Each structure stands twice: as C-alpha cells, then as structure tokens.
Amino acid sequence: MKHETNRPVLRLAAFSDGGEGGNPAGVVVDDALPSDAEMQRIATDVGYSETVFAAPQDDGWRVRFFSPKEEVAFCGHATIALGSVLAERESQGLFQLDLNSGRISVEINEDGSATLMSPPAHSAGADPSLLTAALELFDLTVADLDPALPPSLANAGNNHLILALGDRLTLSKMSYDLDEGARLMRQYDLTTISLLWAETPRRFHSRNAFAIGGVAEDPATGAAAAALGGYLRDIRWPHDGEINIVQGEDMGARSLLKASISAEPGDGIRVSGMTRVIGG
Known part of the structure; x- marks a missing residue:
C-alpha cells in the first residue's frame, strides 16, 4: 500500500549561476513513495517544471519525476536538486538512484556542486x-x-x-x-x-x-x-x-x-x- 506523504516539499534551483538563476525543482524525500495520484497532485500544486520524489530502496533510492501535467522518465535538474538534499540529509556524497528505466547516480563534489551520471546516451x-x-x-x-x-x-x-x-x-x-x-x-x-x-x-x-x-x-x-x-x-x-x-x-x-x-x-x-x- 502506498504511503501518502506529509513531508513538506523542498524547493531548490539547480544549475544556478551563483546565487541567481537555475531551474526550480520540488523535492520530496520520504520513507516510501506516495501514490501516483498524490505525486501528480503535489507536482501540479508546486507548479515547477518537475518535482522529484525519492524513498530508500535496497542499496539506493527509488526515484520518480512528475511535471504539472504527467510523469517524466528522467529529469536532470531535479536529480541535481535531489542530490543536494540527500547529501544534507545523509551526510554522504554518492547516491544510487533507481528510475523507471534503470539505475543512475548523483554525487556531491568538493566545491558543493552536484554531478549526475545520465542513462546511456x-x-x-x-x-x-x-x-x-x-x-x-x-x-x-x-x-x-x-x-x-x-x-x-x-x-x-x-x-x-x-x-x-x-x-x-x-x-x-x-x-x-x-x-x-x-x-x-x-x-x-x-x-x-x-x-x-x-x-x-x-x-x-x-x-x-x-x-x-x-x-x-x-x-x-x-x-x-x-x-x-x-x-x-x-x-x-x-x-x-x-x-x-x-x-x-x-x-x-x-x-x-x-x-x-x-x-x-x-x-x-x-x-x-x-x-x-x-x-x-
């Protein structure tokens, strides 16, 4: 049974130019993913191009992305935002992320930037x-x-x-x-x-x-x-x-x-x- 989240949505801008610019993303990290309908509702309410949802799974994190209109297979700026949130929460720098289509990773660098490894290109x-x-x-x-x-x-x-x-x-x-x-x-x-x-x-x-x-x-x-x-x-x-x-x-x-x-x-x-x- 899916878990309906009460965790607040964190908001970060990824790929920023110093303290300005970047693409806003909503980030929800919880013990389990909400239902599909609830994730879609949250993404629509947030109104950013994407909101990312993450929950622990095995040796990594189960991750899904939703735009205000529908689910998205992969979103780079939301992955970067998620990496920053996970690093703050978990006090480590490398995270394995399981998407609908396979596994990718995101890590935090010494300068505070985040790096994702995309699916095959x-x-x-x-x-x-x-x-x-x-x-x-x-x-x-x-x-x-x-x-x-x-x-x-x-x-x-x-x-x-x-x-x-x-x-x-x-x-x-x-x-x-x-x-x-x-x-x-x-x-x-x-x-x-x-x-x-x-x-x-x-x-x-x-x-x-x-x-x-x-x-x-x-x-x-x-x-x-x-x-x-x-x-x-x-x-x-x-x-x-x-x-x-x-x-x-x-x-x-x-x-x-x-x-x-x-x-x-x-x-x-x-x-x-x-x-x-x-x-x-």
Whole structure:
C-alpha cells in the first residue's frame, strides 16, 4: 500500500549561476513513495517544471519525476536538486538512484556542486517529417540552422530534438504556440525541443521548449544537456571531453551546466551544476 506523504516539499534551483538563476525543482524525500495520484497532485500544486520524489530502496533510492501535467522518465535538474538534499540529509556524497528505466547516480563534489551520471546516451538523425513540423512550429527555415550540427533526435533517458541555429539572435527570438508544441511533442515522444547556438566548440547557448510539461521553456535542462553530450560524441564534434552550456538568459534566469563526455559510444554523460535553496 502506498504511503501518502506529509513531508513538506523542498524547493531548490539547480544549475544556478551563483546565487541567481537555475531551474526550480520540488523535492520530496520520504520513507516510501506516495501514490501516483498524490505525486501528480503535489507536482501540479508546486507548479515547477518537475518535482522529484525519492524513498530508500535496497542499496539506493527509488526515484520518480512528475511535471504539472504527467510523469517524466528522467529529469536532470531535479536529480541535481535531489542530490543536494540527500547529501544534507545523509551526510554522504554518492547516491544510487533507481528510475523507471534503470539505475543512475548523483554525487556531491568538493566545491558543493552536484554531478549526475545520465542513462546511456545515443542519437540518430531527425525524421524529416518531425524536422519539417518543428521548423514550422518555431517559424524557422533550414537556412536558419547551423550545417555543422545537423538536426538530431538525441536520448539520454528521454527524447530531445536538437536544432542548432546559425546565430545567437535567432535563438533569442524563440517563440511558438504552446498547445501546438505539446501536440507535436506527444506525437513524436519528445521531452524537449532543444534550440542551440554554438558560441565555440565547447560553449553552447541553449533554450529548451517544454510544452509537454505545461511550460514554454526550462531555464536549465540537465537531461537535454546529457542528450546533447551524447549527440556531440556521436558526430565526433571537437568537444575535448567537456562542454559548458548557458541556458535561461533570455528568460532572465541565467543557468550554467557542464557536461563531461567520455569517448565510449553509448556511455552515460556526466552533467554538473550548482544548486541554491529558494523560498517556499
């Protein structure tokens, strides 16, 4: 029988830029997970793009993620927030997390940042019909894209469409219809549509449309950062093992993410960032 939680929801912003920015996440840690209906209710009440729920299980923690609309297979920023909460609670630094799709880990570093190891990362070229629909959604054309970074469907726990743009100005103008975006993302099983601009081979600016979760975009998206890292490895981009991502600037919530990329195809991606506690 599922346990209905009375534990308060903790609120943290993950991938913050010092004491500002980051993506807010709700965190609930209890002796057992609440029912599905109760987790959905809590996530809807909290209203953040995701709330994470965790309970002890065997040698790790059973973890599930809910947006205000539905359950999400994997959420990077909520995992980073959870790692900070568990470190404070358990006085240790490495945690094994059992998701619906498998086991990942999160650890706390000496500088206070948290690092998650994503699920296996892989990518493939974007379906032409999806690309056509996505370009129409954002009022873009093929000429707006960066030919060095071809459109791709990338996965490191869930699906993200990657669209790399040719300049920063086009990225800053990102706009789309929320309902139409949610329909498209459900049709193609997407968690976000990731619009990017490569300032340098190792520094990216990102905006992630998250209509399926009920919000226009996330200020920081660890799952998409992991998917991007796997994609860059697959296309043999000159990342030298690490990239930095600036996200949320155009929302007024500048966020910083770092992705460390191993050379082994299919391996998970290590995504790191700072957290800060925010008000209830």
